[in-house]
Amino acid sequence: MSSERLHPAAIGVLALSALRDAAIPLIVVLGASIAGRGLDTGALQRGAVYLVLGVAGASVMGYMRWRSTSYAVDETGVHFKTGIVSTKATTVPLSRVQGLDTVAGPVQRLFGVVALHVQSAGGGSKGEIVLEAVGRAAVERIRAAVGATRPDATDAVEPQALAERRLGRRDLIVGALTAGQLGIVLPVLAASTQLFGNVISSGRDIEDASRLLPDTPGGWELALAALLLVAWALSAVGSIVSFAGFTVARDEDRLRIRRGLLQRSDAVVPVRRIHAVRVVEGTLRRPFGLATLRLEVAGYAEERSAARTLFPLLPRREVAAFLAELLPELADEPDGLTAPPARAARRYVLPPAVVGLIGGGAACLLVPSATPWPLLAAPLLALNGWLSFKAAGWRLRDGRLAMRSRMLARTTLLTPAARLQQHATEQNPFQRRAGLADLAVAVGKGGRARVRHLEAPVAAELWERLRRRAPS
């Protein structure tokens, strides 16, 4: 195949990305000029001129980048060349192509084309090739060329899927509303601002306090609340945009994950590259028994976390059945784990409580007007520790390892023991005296899990059993 240009729609895509890169400096320039001279017709005119210049510049840039970009596929690999000033040529050998993913953003859909991501083994975000806009016919040609040597890297003409799951509209909304960890931040912040307000209005050391805070306490709280509300709304919108129309299908030895509202992405993940599944129960989802499933994939290009989502929202009790259907290689039950010994409970609770006490005490010394409220950190952190103790657990059965721990979200890692990258036991001096130990494992591309304060002989036995699971 001789070297080819991208579809001309790439001009639009590249121009938009150039504009996006330039957007922040443009906004800063605009903002500075408005701040300097105030918002009047002159400023608006200048703004319009900058905008036109920016768009024109970006279009020229997009055109030049399109002109200077070409690709080719032959029996040796996928070749890609780009660069206006200095040319950069990339070749991914056919044997290294792990997947061909298509993504259709708004511009691409306007022209009926897709962006094609050539995923390579062990490649970082720079190792892969991205063809910004190619026609359907070209995609088929590339798939055919790659498929001849690497049948697992391409999806042939829509084979019958073994199983498929879609995210319903209701679940999409529920998932969006419960996205993020703000559920715990909001009430804590609301309570603390309330307390702060009380301290100030009660008139103690009012001068001290007013020196620390901006103008009126009411305005300050309101601004913070508004900020949090905006953050929450943004995370909800972001979740809808990422996960609308989420579909995951199993077809032979790969998973096909399609998702996205504005930008439709269509990813194919070879099952043998999936090293673990994480069952993540966020603070807002936990009370409703809902969870998100995430993938730990090794040797795949860096992706945002949305791209590593196996399913955005699922009742927790359905997890085992879901995995058995779509990913039997890793299927396991997230429940029925063995907890750390009861005597470990105080080790989960006391250290954070002491830290909270010291931190709170220091805060009281520094800001006497706030006494004794910062000391509340101690019971809060102790509660957090207690919840972490209740969440912790492990199980090794039939070569499947399950480990559960909790930061804010409760996370259960499910992985075949043979897929571990490494595992370790750890003991600090206190644990050595008490005969306890931590167990820590690493999976996939940097995923880690740890269960704290197991009985030392139990941890040592686990270490041995994991060792004897020779990787396959």
Added chain:
Amino acid sequence: MSDEPLPAAPTPEPARRLSDTARWLWRAQGAFATGVALVITGAVGREAPGGALWVLLPLAAFAIGVVAVPELRWSRWRYEIRDEEIDLRHGTVTITRTLIPMLRVQHVDTTRGPLDQLLGLATVVIHTAAGRTTIPALDSDYAGRLRDQIATLARTADEL
């Protein structure tokens, strides 16, 4: 507890040690850190109440950072390279026992910082998909051979 059979005998503890010179490397690093601490406390201590007592702080830091920690760290560090795995045991405060299956090793290199070069030492860095693990402060010739040995074992164990 579960249906898996217990392993017959526990894995023998790793036995190989780092170079004797490792202690000097860490002492030098500790001395540098405490030197910085000394300068800072010297500057602050002149103003702060308590005067000469502040000198005790860097002295304690010296005793810990230059005398105790390098010795403890050296005496605790053990490693073992077996055909199918790398077994590490180390830590001054927290003792960690790590096992890396040879199959998971992607590549191995040796690195030498300026102090390493001065003392004829090198660090072996083992890369897996999940990150890097180091065996520090080995005699540089020996580190090179160890690197080649691990690379060969990783290749024979590898098929991906």
